[in-house]
Every structure is written in structure tokens, then in C-alpha cells.
Amino acid sequence: MSDKACKNCRMISAGPICPNCKQTNLSDDWTGLVVVIDPVTSEVARLMGIKVAGRFAVRVR
Numbered sequence: 001m002s003d004k005a006c007k008n009c010r011m012i013s014a015g016p017i018c019p020n021c022k023q024t025n026l027s028d029d030w031t032g033l034v035v036v037i038d039p040v041t042s043e044v045a046r047l048m049g050i051k052v053a054g055r056f057a058v059r060v061r
Helices: 043-048
Strands: 004-006 030-036 054-060
Touching (some): 004 054
Antiparallel strands (some): 030 054
């Protein structure tokens, strides 16, 4: 099973449900990968609007 990205919050998930927002609106068509370890101090997380640590897609179609 390939990783999928949530269309709502862009978090990457291996399962059928997003671990962040609990939605099932996932897509196989995503590009770019951002790994956020500390969203409080990360400038990239702030720019992307990420509030939790995890793996995120840059673009989800």
C-alpha cells in the first residue's frame, strides 16, 4: 500500500484515515515531502500552517 496525502491538512498517511484530522479524503497524487519535527519553532511549518509534527505533502491534487 502506498502512502496517501490528506486533501484537507496534507498529512501523509499509510492507512485509510488521516491521523491528524480523521478524514478519509486521501489522494495518491501528491508531490514534495516536508518532515516537521517541532512545529513551534519551524518556519516552514508556520508558512504551511502546520500545527503538529509529522510528514506532510507540499502539493496534493
